[in-house]
Amino acid sequence: xxxxxxxxxxxxxxxxxxxxxxxxxxxxxxxxxxxxxxxxxxxxxxxxxxxxxxxxxxxxxxxxxxxxxxxxxxxxxxxxxxxxxxxxxxxxxxxxxxxxxxxxxxxxxxxxxxxxxxxxxxxxxxxxxxxxxxxxxxxxxxxxxxxxxxxxxxxxxxxxxxxxxxxxxxxxxxxxxxxxxxxxxxxxxxxxxxxxxxxxxxxxxxxxxxxxxxxxxxxxxxxxxxxxxxxxxxxxxxxxxxxxxxxxxxxxxxxxxxxxxxxxxxxxxxxxxxxxxxxxxxxxxxxxxxxxxxxxxxxxxxxxxxxxxxxxxxxxxxxxxxxxxxxxx
Numbered sequence: 001x002x003x004x005x006x007x008x009x010x011x012x013x014x015x016x017x018x019x020x021x022x023x024x025x026x027x028x029x030x031x032x033x034x035x036x037x038x039x040x041x042x043x044x045x046x047x048x049x050x051x052x053x054x055x056x057x058x059x060x061x062x063x064x065x066x067x068x069x070x071x072x073x074x075x076x077x078x079x080x081x082x083x084x085x086x087x088x089x090x091x092x093x094x095x096x097x098x099x100x101x102x103x104x105x106x107x108x109x110x111x112x113x114x115x116x117x118x119x120x121x122x123x124x125x126x127x128x129x130x131x132x133x134x135x136x137x138x139x140x141x142x143x144x145x146x147x148x149x150x151x152x153x154x155x156x157x158x159x160x161x162x163x164x165x166x167x168x169x170x171x172x173x174x175x176x177x178x179x180x181x182x183x184x185x186x187x188x189x190x191x192x193x194x195x196x197x198x199x200x201x202x203x204x205x206x207x208x209x210x211x212x213x214x215x216x217x218x219x220x221x222x223x224x225x226x227x228x229x230x231x232x233x234x235x236x237x238x239x240x241x242x243x244x245x246x247x248x249x250x251x252x253x254x255x256x257x258x259x260x261x262x263x264x265x266x267x268x269x270x271x272x273x274x275x276x277x278x279x280x281x282x283x284x285x286x287x288x289x290x291x292x293x294x295x296x297x298x299x300x301x302x303x304x305x306x307x308x309x310x311x312x313x314x315x316x317x318x319x320x321x322x323x324x325x326x327x328x329x
Contacts, residue, residue: 011057014050015290018042019283026282033189035130036155038282039148042289058287062144065284066134067249070219072277073131074256075270077213092185092322093215097222099318100126100311107310111303116142119226120150121304125311128216129154129189134281135219135250140230144291151285153308158192161312166199176203178323184211186316217257223250 018041019034026034104122108115119140123132130151137147165187169179179200187193190212197208260270 008057011054015286019286023282034282035285038286039289042286043292046290058290062287069277069280070135071252072273074253075260076274077257079261089211095322096185096315096318097126099314103311103314108307116146121307124154125188127218139227144288148292149304153304157312158189161187162192162195165196176201180204180207182319183208186319
């Protein structure tokens with residue numbers, strides 16, 4: 001045990017040296033966020049030809065850290081708030097999920113991107129950005145380069161959405177309710193949803209946040225479905241054991257959500273646990289950045305960006321179309 005801790009400690013120390021400033025800078029620049037800054041700082045440090053003593057800790061945090069972070073994030077999920085979302089909003093979430101996954105598959109195949117890249121950009125766009133990518137990566141066994149590319153792509157369209165959505169909403173003469181539902185279903189990262197929603201109006205911002213909570217819960221069924229799908233693809237014989245492919249950390253996420261909703265844990269404690277989860281995500285993505293070979297990443301060129309654009313346009317237009325059909329705005 002002592003040897004194991006000693007083996008992890010150097011890498012953990014290096015990660016913290018980058019993750020702590022990334023975390024604080026992310027709080028000062030919420031539209032960029034700590035996770036993106038963490039992976040960028042990690043990529044910069046990756047140019048350093050570091051000794052092998054750091055590798056064990058970096059590998060540990062990049063894998064186990066992501067799963068622990070998703071569990072802790074469950075402590076910010078209040079299921080009662082999610083249930084307040086109208087049936088129309090939940091229907092919208094299902095339509096937008098279907099549209100994005102279909103787009104990711106068709107356009108991604110056309111661009112000849114790997115199944116992992118298609119899946120990560122698809123779930124990142126459809127559900128909740130970096131958190132969805134973090135939850136999905138260990139399930140589909142995505143490598144660090146694929147995670148880094150997906151995070152970078154999602155971040156780019158997060159920033160665009162904050163500046164594009166509010167003016168478009170006013171141009172389309174949308175109500176606060178209509179825009180709140182649109183932002184909550186079509187913008188993938190929570191900070192960007194909040195920024196765009198409240199830029200349009202207070203009521204729109206509040207509704208957008210609630211819709212986003214309902215959308216975030218889709219991590220659970222989507223992750224389970226992907227675990228089974230990719231297990232079948234990896235096993236040509238079609239035989240696999242559910243216990244081996246089941247993403248057990250998702251149960252931890254659900255348990256944390258139930259505990260938080262029940263009020264069993266004091267609000268302050270739940271907020272601290274969720275905050276810890278967000279910091280662990282920054283650590284995990286910093287570790288992934290440290291393992292990323294930028295030269296290999298550039299081999300994909302602009303194809304992931306094109307896929308991200310296609311998915312972002314798909315989710316935005318699908319949400320608008322369904323709202324128009326059901327006269328929600």
